[in-house]
Amino acid sequence: MNLQDRIELLVKLGNYLHQNGVEWQAATEKASRNNAWFAPEFIKLAADNIASQFLQQEKLQRWAAHYQVPNQQPAPKTVGIVMAGNIPMVGFHDFLCVFIQGHKAKIKLSSKDEILIPHLVNLLEQWDNRLADYFTFADIIKGCDAYIATGSNNTGRYFEYYFSKYPHIIRRNRTSVAIIDGSESEQELALLAGDIQLYFGMGCRNITQLFVPQGYDFIPLLEALKAYDYVADNHKYKHNFDYHLALLIMNSKFYMNNGSVILAENVSPFSPVSQIHYQFYDNKAVIEEQLQTSSDIQCITGHGHIPFGSAQQPSLADYADGVDTMEFLAKLA
Template sequence: MRQSQFLELIKFLDQFFGSEKNKEKIELFIDKAVNENPWFTDSLVRTAMNAIQKQFFSPLAWQDFFIKHPEKAKKNSNIGLILAGNLPGIGFHDLLMVLASGQVANVKLSSQDKSLMQLYVLAMKEFDPLIPVHFIDRLQGMDAVIATGSNFSGGYFSHYFSTIPHIIRKNRSSLAILRGTESDHEFQGLSKDIFTYYGLGCRNVSTLSIPKDYDLIPLFDVLSKEDWVLNHSKYANNLQYYRTLYLLNQIPHFDLGNIIVSENEDLVSPVGVLYIHRYENESSLLKWISEREDKIQCKVGLNIDFGQSQQPALDDFADGINTYDFLVNLV
């Protein structure tokens, strides 16, 4: 697929998902997505779809992207995609990059996120029935692979695909850097970064880095208002489990009613828990971050605005690895 044809596809997708005539079909797939993953609520599936349409279905954004990334001569390589299933449509960016680079996508769907990806590919095939996207159960004969999973599965993928070019993504999490000058508006944005998708994504903030003498009360006043998360039984059960665990083990913490906040040097907190790391000065903060760079996805408040962690742009590549350049430079 040439870049000119790909831009026409993007225009079509934007129109498809904005058209009233496709509403019934879209609603059917949303219902299926909600039913296949207990964490996928109707509102959060729509949140993910709105972010995809806003960030990925803009022809102007893609034109700017292609100016920065000129088209290169290439072969139609078979690219295997192993997708995660923790968030709705989480693998769609990888799929778009494969098509934008002119390659063939062979997609291994997660059992937790099939329907939404199937909907997007269905729309693509209405644009062109021969569009090079195939759903497969086993990745065999691939020229390259992009796989997303846990630390455990990532180690397996690295070994299994060691003989071909690959990008293997493992567990990452995000942190927010606070200085003491944040406004209520920024705190409200930070709430979205923490609570959207119940904190299940690698772009969700799970740790706050704060000055040693930081006053947490204004932030807690804002965070405690996000009580909608308590309506989800799995989140509420997880919260209650850690509430009990912290009390029984006498671990110092703050209980905001909707989330547990505790000081911890780890980056990845459990669902329902937010970690706090206190820093002495700018130098110690940057050192602490650099020691954990390979485990950090987003640095909210440093290079991402508050409230924007779940709105990745086209060139906001996971793990900082430019998948488009990886794909167009395959030989």
């Protein structure tokens, strides 16, 4: 299978996701039943982003050309992929990188996301039976030429040990932050609210900490966040909200909330589900310098950084943990 064959199949897959037909709706419903965090609207959001940002012919051709992907991969390797399951199809980009490079993927799915990617792989194999050799799924992945593994800081240490003898990419916990300067418009705050609450705030590109100037008025942001009050209808989210609110009350901590999300001052960029941390700053430049060197930060939104509302719309070249997956795979060949 040559590069153009693979691109055409991926474009066909993007059209399938855009159409949101009966077969795909059945798969998303099954995935939602399997994992209560995978709300149908968030699966659709992930699918639409994959289709529009990843699976467009011109984008795929330009991306492949940038890395000089050969028309025929002369020595395809087998790449083991350990996928996360914090948000729907979060492992799709790794799958896409391996496939576009012409390598083979042996995939360990997260138990939280066992429905969606296998459904898409089965479709590809139905459309072209040559793909049967490209993808396999396994509970334990061994005998691969290289590995890409995503997990927590704890599992990251395990992956480092287990895959140390092979070329590998190991990803750990990351999160994202916003720098607010106080001049944000109502529309920008509405977009920031989406960056915070989409996917229940569980993605590495979700904003979990805010940096705000001294004396900042939080009321307009709390009002903007009310657009996502519906997340509290999810029993798992509501349990988190009630639990963390109770902790703050029992410990006599200052907090703000609007009934569906809690704001609490905290130096940690990692906040629990239903809570957003914030810090005050005096000098924006100092904060920016500190964040640029932090290994915990996936992306920064705000004026002069990623625009508000764009955090959950990564492009093909937005690599997790800042590690260029395509370059890594190109070196394998």
